Amino acid sequence: MDTDAQLSERDRSPEPAEGEEQGSRSARISGDSPDEPAERAAGRSERLSFAAVGQWLTGGGPLRRAGLLLTACMIFLLLVSSYLVQPFLIPSRSMENTFQVGDRVLVNKLAYRFGGEPRRGDVVVFDGTDSFIQGRPPENPVAALVREGASAVGLMRPAETDYIKRVVGVGGDRVRCCDQRGRLEVNGRPVIEDYLHPGDTPSEVPFDIVVPEGKLWVMGDHRSDSRDSRDHLGEPGGGTVPVDRVIGRADWIGWPLGRMTSVKRPEAFARVPEPGQGPGHGGSPHG
Template sequence: MDTDAQLSERDRSPHPEGGEEQRSRSSRIPGRSGLAGLPRRAWRWLTGGGPLRRAGVLLACCLALVMLVSAYVVQPFVIPSASMENTLRPGDRVLVNKLAYRFGDGPRRGDVIVFDGLGSFVQEEPAENAVTKAVRKVASSVGLMQPAPTDYVKRVVGVGGDRVVCDHRGRLSVNGRVITEDYLFPGDTASRVPFTVVVPEGRLFVLGDHRSASRDSRDHLGEPGGGMVPVDRVIGRAEWIGWPLGRWTALDRPDAFDDVPEPRGHGGGARGAP
């Protein structure tokens, strides 16, 4: 057998030296070079085309930015009822600061807050069509629709450890200090039904400013959760009325609670006032 001849034949190659083996791996994998150019082609598609395409892209980017800000920073909130009159009226758009309690103290007495009432005001989440829920979520993020049916806006009256009392004369007191509620709807008292509650730690006792037209913590005292809102269910603090323009104003914390002493440890529970 002519071994040298066989080796000579085997060494002959139709490809030049350094050909196939020296080329990049991506050039040998079908479709890899196409993927590499995908971002460039996508950018050309986004920035090219007619004015309608450019307007659509701009609108989509603006909507994405608005939803991002609404989800994490500030969200418009449509006031759905008269429970907070005259501070807030039905149809008002308030701007809710979602960062208000993220990096500092929690809600304070007198704050107007927006919260998820599931588990405190509502025991079961209302059934809602998935498409309707998605549309509402997008529209409510820009203040075009009312928020989720479990979202509420109320004023914080008691924080964890506070003893909140309304006597038979319709006077509200917190930790023994009588509160002068100048923000109440004209003609309203603190409550027509007397009560005494001690707010558990990590929860809030909230009331509407239009007490005779508000369903609030008073109405859920005998239910699971006792009408006390968990602090971690707070969506944010309402800080401005943004619409209508004639009602543009800041929602400052009233000074009615400035002199309330700190809680001294009361027995828990809720009951009618003596």
């Protein structure tokens, strides 16, 4: 019997042996699983997807790249203006000469976010809904979306409900105008307001009010051309603005370049005593 011939014949068989030992010896040694080709295919597909996205982002010519860059810049600016610093276009003369019409003021949205509160002399941007404006005025949704996006980067005037004024009194303060020399008083202390528009008096309308806790008494620097807390004394809220409606503090003028500067708190209120401590704080205030 030709054993070698039989072994040679068996070795040339193309069919693997059945049973536990079936399959290629190289497959058993390497430990490959039947699912590995599918995993490799999935990996290749993922790499191809990333490559396609990368090619789409970098390809398409200069116009597509410019459009993508512009979109990325707009998204970045919107995020910054929503949470950090928002440009605010000055729409009126009510804050002259501190701000001029057309100035872009940079509003610090973090100024009061971590426990701080507005102080006397701060210039703040706030939502005047239900204090300066009773109810939100109607607006076309598409126009509102365009305006919000453009105003967020300082290209359009803000919403009709947004105001910029100077804080004159905080919760508990008694604000009165005027003393015998025509000066504004806060907690019985006269305030020398050197930031007023030249030729303006502190107020042509007399008033005497104690600011409720959690509220602000605000006035424009151009007193003869400003609709502020004085104009809303007889309305709900008595002309005061809730602290939680403050959007942020105006800390810088960012545009035009010739007017770039920081906005500092004036020294006018440095000697004002705390509520209840001033010589003229007592008595019954009136509007």
